[in-house]
Amino acid sequence: KPPGLPPGKWGLPLVGYIPWTSKNFEEQVMDLHQQYGNIFLWRMGTQLMIFINDYKLMKEAFSRAEFIPRPDWDVLTLIDEAPHGIVSSSGILWHNNRRFTLRQLRDLGMGKSSLVGAVQQQCLKLRETLAKGAGTAVVINHQLHLSVINIIWYMVASRQFDAENKRLHEFVDLLSDLVILSNRLAIKDFMPWMQNVMPDFLFKRLIKYHEMMDMKEKFLQFFREEVEEHKATLDPNHPRDLIDSYLLEMEAKKDDPETTCSERDLMFLMFEMFSAGSETTSNTFTWVCCYLAAHPQVQRKLHAEIDEVLPSGALPTLAEKSRMPYTEAVIHEVMRACSLINFGVQHMAASDTQLGGYTIPKGAVVSTTVTAIHYDSRYWDRPEEFRPERWLDENGKFSMVKEGFLPFGVGKRVCVGESLARMELFILTTMVFQSFAIAPPPGKSVNLTPDLSGFFFRKAMPNEFVFTAREQ
Numbered sequence: 082k083p084p085g086l087p088p089g090k091w092g093l094p095l096v097g098y099i100p101w102t103s104k105n106f107e108e109q110v111m112d113l114h115q116q117y118g119n120i121f122l123w124r125m126g127t128q129l130m131i132f133i134n135d136y137k138l139m140k141e142a143f144s145r146a147e148f149i150p151r152p153d154w155d156v157l158t159l160i161d162e163a164p165h166g167i168v169s170s171s172g173i174l175w176h177n178n179r180r181f182t183l184r185q186l187r188d189l190g191m192g193k194s195s196l197v198g199a200v201q202q203q204c205l206k207l208r209e210t211l212a213k214g215a216g217t218a219v220v221i222n223h224q225l226h227l228s229v230i231n232i233i234w235y236m237v238a239s240r241q242f243d244a245e246n247k248r249l250h251e252f253v254d255l256l257s258d259l260v261i262l263s264n265r266l267a268i269k270d271f272m273p274w275m276q277n278v279m280p281d282f283l284f285k286r287l288i289k290y291h292e293m294m295d296m297k298e299k300f301l302q303f304f305r306e307e308v309e310e311h312k313a314t315l316d317p318n319h320p321r322d323l324i325d326s327y328l329l330e331m332e333a334k335k336d337d338p339e340t341t342c343s344e345r346d347l348m349f350l351m352f353e354m355f356s357a358g359s360e361t362t363s364n365t366f367t368w369v370c371c372y373l374a375a376h377p378q379v380q381r382k383l384h385a386e387i388d389e390v391l392p393s394g395a396l397p398t399l400a401e402k403s404r405m406p407y408t409e410a411v412i413h414e415v416m417r418a419c420s421l422i423n424f425g426v427q428h429m430a431a432s433d434t435q436l437g438g439y440t441i442p443k444g445a446v447v448s449t450t451v452t453a454i455h456y457d458s459r460y461w462d463r464p465e466e467f468r469p470e471r472w473l474d475e476n477g478k479f480s481m482v483k484e485g486f487l488p489f490g491v492g493k494r495v496c497v498g499e500s501l502a503r504m505e506l507f508i509l510t511t512m513v514f515q516s517f518a519i520a521p522p523p524g525k526s527v528n529l530t531p532d533l534s535g536f537f538f539r540k541a542m543p544n545e546f547v548f549t550a551r552e553q
């Protein structure tokens with residue numbers, strides 16, 4: 082191990098450090114934090130990974146230009162010839178796409194817009210489904226996922242599918258395949274040398290190369306059809322959605338030799354809106370349900386606030402947010418407690434640099450450990466307790482504590498969809514709990530232990546709930 086690097090596990094050539102333990106990945110990372118402190122390294126295969134569990138160090142790193150790039154992992158690019166979109170790209174392409182998408186989300190008018198209307202529509206559908214199952218034990222995830230996907234379809238392509246629509250179901254299946262197939266690609270990213278020692282056909286079978294290419298093509302086909310339809314009906318004076326705006330930007334820049342716009346890039350950008358914006362939001366709301374079902378006294382206070390601000394039948398908009406501090410506090414406390422994306426999305430050092438007194442070599446991949454930060458007693462009093470009140474000041478006003486809180490990441494790559502996600506979570510929470518009370522089935526309790534079987538998400542266990550219709 083070269084001198085000056087953070088402490089940690091270097092391991093053997095080619096394979097790096099392989100822990101021989103039955104512990105899951107999160108437990109292993111937490112053990113290493115215990116052993117080495119705020120920053121440590123773990124060589125995984127040939128990839129040098131740096132883990133940080135200190136909020137200030139994390140913020141410093143991700144606010145610095147040399148940590149903007151992403152690792153050139155196939156798991157991010159889906160084995161395309163070059164990165165596209167935002168999540169996997171770096172440099173000018175990333176900069177342009179990020180600016181475009183932020184502007185697009187802002188122009189869809191986060192306050193009074195049709196996007197708020199689309200979220201309300203989807204929440205009404207979710208309420209209908211919940212009403213049908215009221216009084217019986219149900220798992221909420223499926224309809225919720227469909228609603229969240231439909232909101233993104235609306236933002237991207239002004240489209241909302243019926244829950245029974247075959248194409249919507251094909252699309253949802255593709256999104257689930259994506260998670261499974263991406264895991265296999267990690268073999269290529271962490272042990273690229275295996276390609277050279279195995280016959281090509283065997284390696285491709287190992288990483289499920291053909292299945293991945295097939296899935297990518299199916300996604301692109303979905304998006305290609307939408308783009309073609311948009312091209313045929315585009316009104317330059319009235320852009321309807323993300324596709325229209327991108328096509329107009331592409332047209333405006335067609336003679337600019339520096340343009341980064343292309344139809345393929347647009348299709349990947351669309352893909353990322355779904356891959357980054359659907360499971361994140363639906364899993365967070367599933368956690369809201371879990372915590373409310375497990376904490377009836379919190380639910381009572383939430384109901385009281387909803388009843389006071391939103392008379393029966395009134396649909397919430399963002400205008401009510403400032404009058405609903407407890408609702409905001411619940412949502413934030415859930416995001417802290419569940420720490421959904423524990424390891425964030427990885428960044429890469431663009432050059433040799435220093436961080437926290439250590440050398441971080443060019444190409445090293447930097448990852449957060451969000452749970453360690455969200456449960457750090459330097460920022461959170463009695464962090465193990467689920468206590469929305471910690472977000473309220475002495476006058477009962479919601480106060481956005483920023484130190485030690487980073488569900489959407491921090492620094493230059495902070496989540497592009499943060500404002501959309503916050504709006505969705507606010508409307509989902511107010512609309513669902515305006516109409517229903519939630520509880521575990523009789524004789525059962527809510528399992529709040531996260532499911533740690535996936536690398537990316539700390540999902541809630543598949544809890545059953547009983548929704549009961551409320552009279553306001």
Ligand code: HEM
Nearest residue numbers: 167168354357358361362365426489490494496497498502
């Ligand atoms: C509760 C919901 C969400 C959570 C918890 C979440 C969290 C995150 C996190 C942790 C990152 C990584 C930041 C980094 O690289 O340091 C991220 C990036 C990103 N998110 Fe979200 N996100 C959510 C919803 C959304 C939505 C609704 C969209 C869009 C429709 C979205 C689009 C993106 C994109 C495009 C990036 C990449 C930003 C970049 O690389 O510059 N996210 N998000």
